[in-house]
Amino acid sequence: MRKRLLVMSFAVIAMITTGTPALAIRGGTEAPAPYSFSGSLQRPDSPREDGHTCGVTLVAPSWAVTAGHCTKNNPSLAQVGRPKNWTVRLGTTDAGSGGEVIEVERFITYSPYPVHEGDIGLLKLKKPAKTKPVALPSARPADGTKTRILGWGMTCDRRAPECYPKKLREADTVVQPASACDGIYADRELCVGALDGSVAATNMDSGGPGLVRDGGRWVIAGVVSGAGGDDRPVMYTDVHYFKGWIDDVVTGRLNPPDTPVPNLEGAASLGGCSASVVRTGKTKNNDPALLLTNGHCVPERPAPGQTLEDVAMKLTVTIGDRQGYLQAKAQTTRLVSATMTGTDTALFELDQTYAQLKAKGVKVFTLSGRSAKPGERVDIISSGNGNRFACTIDAVVPHLREEGYTQDNAYRYDPECGPSHGGSGSPIVLRDGVTIVGVHSTGNDSGEQCTANNPCEVAADGTVSAHQGARYGQQVKHLAAGAPAPKPGRPQPQAAPRRLNDATIATSSA
Structure with missing residues (x-):
């Protein structure tokens, strides 16, 4: 290429x-x-x-x-x-x-x-x-x-x-x-x-x-x-x-009009993935801000069955304004937690507080403690795709498998919803424009079953099916209570990986 x-x-x-x-x-x-x-x-x-x-x-x-x-x-x-x-x-x-x-x-x-x-x-x-x-x-x-x-x-x-x-x-x-x-x-x-x-x-x-x-x-x-x-x-x-x-x-013989742009306020980028600044019910204005993306966006991805916790990690983050231009830059200081097992989420701590980012005009989203329901309308705000997708939750899939990983209770969007490669980590936002109920993760490109970039659905009775063109997101309600912050001045040990189940989700960047 x-x-x-x-x-x-x-x-x-x-x-x-x-x-x-x-x-x-x-x-x-x-x-x-x-x-x-x-x-x-x-x-x-x-x-x-x-x-x-x-x-x-x-x-x-x-x-x-x-x-x-x-x-x-x-x-x-x-x-x-x-x-x-x-x-x-x-x-x-x-x-x-x-x-x-x-x-x-x-x-x-x-x-x-x-x-x-x-x-x-x-x-x-x-x-x-x-x-x-x-x-x-x-x-x-x-x-x-x-x-x-x-x-x-x-x-x-x-x-x-x-x-x-x-x-x-x-x-x-x-x-x-x-x-x-x-x-x-x-x-x-x-x-x-x-x-x-x-x-x-x-x-x-x-x-x-x-x-x-x-x-x-x-x-x-x-x-x-x-x-x-x-x-x-x-x-x-x-x-x-x-x-x-x-x-x-x-x-001046050719003077094309400006291209209309969607509202991308708050769309963040981390490496090749999309992301968003989020807060939970436990966060305070002077706490280090948290950044949400996919577990497969972590430089060294969690292994199947593994959760990474309290890992020092310095990565560059950029956060955009309504038109997608740079509103603020930040650095991650540590990976709070990341897993690709049962879901596909990563939460980073930034080097700036919510108050500091707010002073720069950054939009901060709120993690919801509930799941989205089939038929509910959402927006997917993607820095990597440069778009704000208006979507409907088509179904909640019992299990999604891809290249040896499994996720549970994944969102499948309606067929017209089109986030693609580069959109991994994009927040799935309720129509209030603030509340996040999920994070975009993957999609089936060619119709294959359970291979890279081709997740398959596993029904409650074990039936396996693949839907070419389908796009999927992960739930985040497990993060809504907030991750414990490290105490100042004390080194934070890296927690041993915790086995949640046999598998994890998609390694693709959809």
Whole structure:
């Protein structure tokens, strides 16, 4: 599968890395001087201190081009929208200082399916840049054309400060035949880099330019889209293919309306899963806040029959506002409890109190002590899917099995309810908008019985059935009484695993 060269921030904040250790612009060196038209897209949901997420290139005084998946990577998944606190920094070799910093007023993505239809997007700046834009190409570059690539991509294959370069890097390479890149859309993409991948763009170089010479000037031939395989060149979106669309947007001939977005207030992200900040009947305003998600979202999943308790664990959490933009960041400090046996839930303690999060405007949900009933209407609020699903509880399934795990009294939603992969851990909320009665967990993708991503239902009489397309959630009423908090200043021992029954639930991320 194609790998986009971007650390997915907020909606899917899990790292997407190449299979081998990476160097920023692998095979490159630090750029001795800035490129006035080239810069960094900087967002508050970036894992980096300097805010860098993607490369950008100025193509008109008030417009910069980047990869489509860089503009669309907000939880609402809007194709056109007005971002919150996005900026571009142009004309510097340092992603964290210098150059010209301009706020982004609007983003316009070419397609809602950027990889399949065109991975390109435009950023409208709130004021014209002082510098001169780069030239657009008059033709597609031929195979073998010398190309200079730029970026602030990662210097190693883990999300850590030492892997984020401050200085812009560059390398000279060539346009390769399309056959050298696995999964390329040859009509609208370029294959750029060394054949063995030794000179190529890497993670967080997405959107950065591939430049070619036209006489005495630079021309932007492509923008980084994604890698088609390990030790391979990288796919770049062919700017010439989309030149007409760029011209239409920049001149105002094409001015699409903003995409309507659902209410995503309170949707949180933890790794590749969705989550929510919750409180119980025992919590107080000055207590550390609790975060709810699935047990299968814990980095080391509980084994069948196991409950993990009081485990020190530091993970990054992002929490969104109504439009899905970053409202607050937090860190988990410990895993309070997690199990995939009988249900699929995990409860984390955060490094901030309810009072502190409330001061930042974060929405906090309440865990219910009751189950939802068949026929009851609920909302599933998913940061990973960028959607708020209006659903009905279709049935309460006695047992659900998947890949050797079992859950009890699982919710099955109505057939029109569509949370999918990335939606794991999303809260199932009553129509009051506050009360959580469950957490989304899994779904049957292909109709198989009891395999990964294909849970099967087990009736009270032992009859086994599979329902392709069905989606399932877990109950949380066992958490409503609240987990005991550790006493300050005292180390908390890790409890021995408790056997609840033979099995656990889905290991999939539905």
